[in-house]
Amino acid sequence: MRDELLTPERVAEMSAASPRWNVSDDGRSLQRTFKFGSFRQAFGFMTQAALAAEKLDHHPEWSNVYSTVEVRLTTHDSGGLTERDFTLARAMDKAAGGD
Numbered sequence: 001m002r003d004e005l006l007t008p009e010r011v012a013e014m015s016a017a018s019p020r021w022n023v024s025d026d027g028r029s030l031q032r033t034f035k036f037g038s039f040r041q042a043f044g045f046m047t048q049a050a051l052a053a054e055k056l057d058h059h060p061e062w063s064n065v066y067s068t069v070e071v072r073l074t075t076h077d078s079g080g081l082t083e084r085d086f087t088l089a090r091a092m093d094k095a096a097g098g099d
Contacts, residue, residue: 003075003082014086021073021089023081029074030085034096036067045069048095056091058084 006014008027015023021030036042042064053059061072073089075082 003078003084005075005078006081006083011081014083018086018089018093020093024072028080029072030081030089031070031072032089032092034069034071034092036069036096039066042067042069045092045095049092052091052095053088056084056088058088060088060092 011023011027015021015030018030021032023030034042034045036045046062046064046069049060058073058075061074063070071092073085074080075085
């Protein structure tokens with residue numbers, strides 16, 4: 001099942017509620033860099049985020065170098081941002097110890 005693509009207005013509204021995330025220039029993805037105190041903390045975050053992603057059946061594009069995790073969220077099947085991207089962003093914020 002394909003998620004409904006968000007309008008630019010809805011993306012702006014939802015991104016205002018997730019200020020730590022940046023909308024890409026083309027408006028098709030969310031991006032955030034998470035920085036932790038150690039590799040162990042970064043990996044713990046990735047484990048929690050992976051469990052949330054699995055529950056949502058929505059998986060991030062991400063990379064990890066030591067204590068930094070770079071994340072990009074987009075809904076490939078829909079060709080851009082959907083509600084599921086923002087839901088996963090909030091879950092990742094929570095896993096990182098944020099709001």
